[in-house]
Amino acid sequence: MAKKILEKDSSPKDGAKMPRQVPRGESLEARKERFQNIFKLLHQEYPAAKCALDFNTPFELVAATILSAQCTDKRVNMVMPDFHRAFPDARAVAEADLLEIEEVIKTTGFYHQKAKSLKSMATDIVEKFGGNVPQTMEELITLRGVGRKTANVVLGDAFGKAEGIAVDTHVTRLSGRLGLTKRAEPEKIERDLMELATPAQWTLTSHVIILHGRAICDARKPKCSQCVVAEYCPSAGMKGSA
């Protein structure tokens, strides 16, 4: 079970099965230009795009991303006020009993494993970083339960220091459909996207793509006829789309 939850960061799930249609013969320069058009349109469509998880502190964002495995952001946001009251900082989680943690996070599912991950992560923060969430990718990924995706979210949204692009199942799926990468592995998709977007766009790239994936480019039935980036998408009108 531990493996299953912790792998949320690196498992592309439905995205891995999608056809990858990087336009044949498209140069990197042409793809960069196409990406910029896509980014501009998505940013116009979702001007308020931001992290969907509510948090008050960097530690809460790390905790919320762990809780979001196999759970909706909405449900995690419902739990976070109680979590904050019960455990105001990393030290409180590190010193708590697993049962106490489980009680608070129960409704997010997989709570035995999530409680263990939270306690391990918090213990690492207290023991290795004096109780403060570290601010580099290198350090963040040493925390138990934290992979590149979570680290990117924390760096970009809590510290405003993008070091990469958070690649979740939506970003995986849409990057393939949009022909921005032909890779299926999150780290390779991230590298391809980082080549297309400017560093200043990295954090927002993930947010606008996730919102578009939720609203329009559904895993099973993408609404291509309503899609603002259809003219730049090689998968527009794909089988099963609406």
Ligand code: SF4
């Ligand atoms: S055109 Fe269709 S497949 Fe392409 S991004 Fe839009 S909804 Fe997704």
